[in-house]
Amino acid sequence: MVSTSSDVKLMAHLLRRAGFGATKEQLDQYISTGYEGVVDSLIDNEDSSRINNALVRRYFPDQSVTHDTSGAGSYWLYRLVSTDSPLREKIALFWHNVFATGYTKVTNGKPMSDQLRMFRSNGFGKLDKLLLKLSRDPAMIIWLDNVDNHNGAINENYGRELLELFSMGVGNYSEDDIKECSRAFTGWSIANSDYIKQLAVRNSIMPYGKLAWRYEYKEDDHDDGEKTFLGHKGNFDGEEIINIICEQPATARFISRHLYHFFVADEPPVPSWPYKEPQDLEAISILERAYFDSGYDIGEMIRVLFNSEFFKSETCHYKKIKSPAELASNVLRTTEEFGTPNIRISERNSQITFMGQQLLNPPSVEGWHQGLEWIETGSLTERVNFASQHLGDLSKPGVKKIVQNVMNDEGESISAEVCVDKCLDQLGAIQTSQFIYDTLVEFAQATGIPSINLLKDRENAANKISELMSVVASVPEFQQS
Amino acid sequence: MDGRGFMFPVDTAIGKNGRIHTVSRAYAPATAQLRITMYDIDSEYFGIYGGYGESLGQFRWPTGMASDHIGNIYVSDELNNRINVFSHEGEPIKYWGDPGSSEGELNGPSGIAFDSDGDLFVADHMNNRIQKFTKDGNFILSFGDKGQDTLKMPWGVFVTSGGFVYVADWGNDRIAKYDSSGEFIRSFGSRGSGNGQFRNPSGVAVDEDGYIYVTDWGNERLEILDENGNFIQSLRGQATISKWADEYFDGNYEEAEPRSRSNLEPSPVQFGGDPHEESAHIEKLFWGPTSVKLDDEGRVYVTESNRHRVQIYEKAE
Numbered sequence: 001m002v003s004t005s006s007d008v009k010l011m012a013h014l015l016r017r018a019g020f021g022a023t024k025e026q027l028d029q030y031i032s033t034g035y036e037g038v039v040d041s042l043i044d045n046e047d048s049s050r051i052n053n054a055l056v057r058r059y060f061p062d063q064s065v066t067h068d069t070s071g072a073g074s075y076w077l078y079r080l081v082s083t084d085s086p087l088r089e090k091i092a093l094f095w096h097n098v099f100a101t102g103y104t105k106v107t108n109g110k111p112m113s114d115q116l117r118m119f120r121s122n123g124f125g126k127l128d129k130l131l132l133k134l135s136r137d138p139a140m141i142i143w144l145d146n147v148d149n150h151n152g153a154i155n156e157n158y159g160r161e162l163l164e165l166f167s168m169g170v171g172n173y174s175e176d177d178i179k180e181c182s183r184a185f186t187g188w189s190i191a192n193s194d195y196i197k198q199l200a201v202r203n204s205i206m207p208y209g210k211l212a213w214r215y216e217y218k219e220d221d222h223d224d225g226e227k228t229f230l231g232h233k234g235n236f237d238g239e240e241i242i243n244i245i246c247e248q249p250a251t252a253r254f255i256s257r258h259l260y261h262f263f264v265a266d267e268p269p270v271p272s273w274p275y276k277e278p279q280d281l282e283a284i285s286i287l288e289r290a291y292f293d294s295g296y297d298i299g300e301m302i303r304v305l306f307n308s309e310f311f312k313s314e315t316c317h318y319k320k321i322k323s324p325a326e327l328a329s330n331v332l333r334t335t336e337e338f339g340t341p342n343i344r345i346s347e348r349n350s351q352i353t354f355m356g357q358q359l360l361n362p363p364s365v366e367g368w369h370q371g372l373e374w375i376e377t378g379s380l381t382e383r384v385n386f387a388s389q390h391l392g393d394l395s396k397p398g399v400k401k402i403v404q405n406v407m408n409d410e411g412e413s414i415s416a417e418v419c420v421d422k423c424l425d426q427l428g429a430i431q432t433s434q435f436i437y438d439t440l441v442e443f444a445q446a447t448g449i450p451s452i453n454l455l456k457d458r459e460n461a462a463n464k465i466s467e468l469m470s471v472v473a474s475v476p477e478f479q480q481s
Numbered sequence: 482m483d484g485r486g487f488m489f490p491v492d493t494a495i496g497k498n499g500r501i502h503t504v505s506r507a508y509a510p511a512t513a514q515l516r517i518t519m520y521d522i523d524s525e526y527f528g529i530y531g532g533y534g535e536s537l538g539q540f541r542w543p544t545g546m547a548s549d550h551i552g553n554i555y556v557s558d559e560l561n562n563r564i565n566v567f568s569h570e571g572e573p574i575k576y577w578g579d580p581g582s583s584e585g586e587l588n589g590p591s592g593i594a595f596d597s598d599g600d601l602f603v604a605d606h607m608n609n610r611i612q613k614f615t616k617d618g619n620f621i622l623s624f625g626d627k628g629q630d631t632l633k634m635p636w637g638v639f640v641t642s643g644g645f646v647y648v649a650d651w652g653n654d655r656i657a658k659y660d661s662s663g664e665f666i667r668s669f670g671s672r673g674s675g676n677g678q679f680r681n682p683s684g685v686a687v688d689e690d691g692y693i694y695v696t697d698w699g700n701e702r703l704e705i706l707d708e709n710g711n712f713i714q715s716l717r718g719q720a721t722i723s724k725w726a727d728e729y730f731d732g733n734y735e736e737a738e739p740r741s742r743s744n745l746e747p748s749p750v751q752f753g754g755d756p757h758e759e760s761a762h763i764e765k766l767f768w769g770p771t772s773v774k775l776d777d778e779g780r781v782y783v784t785e786s787n788r789h790r791v792q793i794y795e796k797a798e
Contacts, residue, residue, distance in 0.1 A: 054680075057769070058636075061506060062507075065761070204736060207723070207730070208720070208790055209788050212758070350510075
């Protein structure tokens with residue numbers, strides 16, 4: 001097994017966590033920028049994508065309006081596979097899981113896509129601003145019934161989840177705080193709410209397709225009376241409630257723990273957080289400090305996180321299981337299947353669903369439970385089949401390029417060990433256990449790769465190496481990040 | 482799927498005896514809704530034909546439509562790389578076309594239009610050119626992909642009675658004009674949203690007075706220019722409730738009642754000047770205008786994919 005420099009290992013680790021992996025070619029470019037420079041560029045880059053909206057909309061009018069969950073999910077998948085700002089899509093995935101909103105109730109793809117766009121734009125910003133945007137987000141207003149939260153007849157659903165799942169966590173507020181919080185958000189609604197609710201319930205597209213939704217503040221439905229919230233007293237509205245929430249140490253801990261869970265190492269499921277301490281209290285403390293020092297700035301917290309020793313440590317490399325969306329994005333970016341929009345995107349989006357994650361349709365307001373819960377018999381088979389099928393497909397331009405790179409500069413033949421080393425390297429400097437490595441070498445031997453004359457029988461060699469690539473795609477270290 | 486209505490329609494052809502044919506591109510996985518709907522100016526419904534697939538009478542990404550002098554309907558298919566031919570009644574007759582980039586081969590045939598000799602011009606968009614065929618698919622000539630002023634992913638095409646070819650040059654944000662032999666004459670417009678500018682124009686048609694009608698897809702509008710390309714008028718759309726939609730509401734009070742209390746024409750100011758967002762929120766506006774067609778009565782037909790409808794205008798005196 002060839003030894004990989006620590007710089008390369010670290011950069012590969014960063015790109016797996018802050019993006020969707022990187023090939024050797026991409027890693028080489030990143031390394032020339034330096035680790036901290038890459039962290040900065042990932043956080044500070046403007047949102048840009050290789051496949052622009054106009055191109056997608058030309059071929060797929062349904063994705064232009066993101067008519068339903070299929071179109072909206074496919075549209076997001078284009079972004080995931082073609083973005084030049086991978087961390088921006090990653091942060092959208094992060095918030096989509098924390099502020100989980102589902103198509104089953106929204107039944108309109110555009111508000112879902114609009115919410116994602118809001119996450120891309122505000123996901124690195126200040127938490128108070130993000131929560132304000134979230135509270136005015138039409139998909140969220142329908143999803144958690146704030147449209148039915150009226151002056152004198154509150155609906156607590158949004159107020160409760162804002163405190164329990166979106167900011168502080170259970171145990172840090174009272175039932176009275178929930179009621180007072182809900183009162184503050186009365187009148188935070190959407191335009192044409194009665195009509196929109198009917199269309200959503202009936203999943204109606206009549207007469208001219210689904211209407212876009214927009215936030216509307218209904219002043220005459222807002223409870224402007226005095227409220228007592230977390231020990232503060234005043235005629236609070238939602239914005240002031242959010243300001244109080246963001247001042248809480250519980251919020252700092254909750255957000256820190258979520259970021260650690262998503263980017264560093266699996267924490268237990270969120271519902272158990274009130275009863276289980278974080279596994280790395282020191283790391284959480286560092287993130288909490290960053291939260292307050294930066295004025296609740298998520299981007300700064302992430303910058304601190306990626307530059308911290310607890311993130312860089314090799315003890316957390318390959319310790320997270322890629323979500324289906326992360327795995328598929330990693331594979332499809334590597335294969336370069338989607339240089340331009342094509343009809344297969346819908347099929348790929350469905351395959352992510354089969355692996356256990358339907359984009360834009362989380363199972364509940366808790367989002368997806370992550371870590372080992374991504375793996376069960378059916379989903380593991382789907383994951384392995386997906387990665388193996390695509391990374392072993394020589395017709396895909398990215399695979400073809402990698403296989404050529406493996407063969408280049410090898411003269412007449414390549415040993416099984418070198419072939420395995422180069423495949424792992426090309427796929428992003430993947431480090432395997434000795435057992436997995438030996439198994440891959442054994443497989444390469446069995447395919448006869450070492451005995452093929454690379455100069456005379458290049459096509460045969462390419463086919464065998466692509467078979468090896470499909471096996472590499474199935475090893476735990478590729479399925480993990 | 483049977484019945485009236487469209488699902489992401491992309492083009493309309495004016496057929497024989499005033500019959501109108503509109504093709505719905507639909508979407509995956511709802512491919513059962515891919516079809517051509519026949520109706521007339523009074524919303525009389527005559528049925529559907531076509532469907533998803535690769536067999537005779539089927540298509541996967543239908544895009545352009547044209548009617549020949551006997552009323553047969555031609556439909557381009559960007560994914561199957563072929564031209565489908567149907568009778569006036571929607572019976573499949575044949576298809577032709579082979580994929581590729583050599584002369585006579587197709588890579589993403591989009592807009593199509595007949596000239597007065599009965600030959601068919603095809604916007605072969607992924608090959609960045611226009612090709613001319615007989616109506617049976619025999620290659621005649623191609624142009625637009627060589628020399629200066631080359632096309633970039635052209636979409637709509639139109640041929641005047643005088644033989645001039647107008648192309649909605651989608652990727653270059655302009656309308657290109659050629660003579661009947663494919664010689665470039667001039668172009669109109671540049672990228673932008675001002676008068677006479679375009680963002681990814683999708684369709685073009687020219688009336689007998691020389692007025693040029695352009696579906697300015699990226700700006701969600703219809704622009705009208707004079708024969709020299711001077712700006713005349715811009716329309717953002719003013720759809721009303723169709724007869725079919727009216728009948729739907731008659732039987733669906735639960736939707737009709739709250740709709741009657743809704744504001745479907747909010748001020749566009751709040752959408753930051755983004756025409757896509759304005760059209761998403763304001764129902765009467767064009768949203769995804771993919772083609773413009775004219776009939777002999779002076780009517781202008783704009784097919785809007787995103788609102789699943791066709792807006793029809795009378796030409797002003």
